Amino acid sequence: MSLFDQINTDLTTAMKAREKERTAALRNIKKVLIEAKTASSSHDLEDTEVIKIIQKLAKQGTDSANLYKEQGREDLAAEELVQVAVFEAYLPKKLTNEELTTAVKAIIESAGATSIKEMGKVMGLASSQLAGKADGKDIADMVKALLS
Structure with a gap:
């Protein structure tokens, strides 16, 4: 259904x-x-x-x-x-902060990003993979924190 x-x-x-x-x-x-x-x-x-x-x-x-x-x-x-x-009630369960950190780390590794200059590439992948599971602002903040 x-x-x-x-x-x-x-x-x-x-x-x-x-x-x-x-x-x-x-x-x-x-x-x-x-x-x-x-x-x-x-x-x-x-x-x-x-x-x-x-x-x-x-x-x-x-x-x-x-x-x-x-x-x-x-x-x-x-x-x-x-x-x-x-x-x-109709939305997928939101990721916890720890789950979000783990997911973003995995995305950064798969993209091969090493610096904040590659944030756009990581955000593109993260936004598509984590759509509905995390807020875009939270994803961006996590990517910035992990890449800097």
Whole structure:
């Protein structure tokens, strides 16, 4: 079952269980996925594309929650964080700092990089291999630390 189909099934289940917040979050995901489907030339979305879209939604929700907190709107921040929790349930498990360090070291060795000048080459490999498992900023910081 594809991730898109899983989201549809979970949406139906949440609607039957009358889970208001979960239903709203899943509808939001489905809306964005349908928009992406119609915008692309192929009519099927791969799971990797779905994951990227959900990651983007989760990041936007987290940013919105932070803005709401800064403005003293804890009620709106809580709503956003509930949706982000639903989004994150469909994302792959994030790497711990130790796992990220090990993965980046292996990528640096396979690329044969020895200096910070080769960061671009390492980042290209790391970004593709660790997509969805770690944030790009965290990957970049780790590469910088290991190459300097």
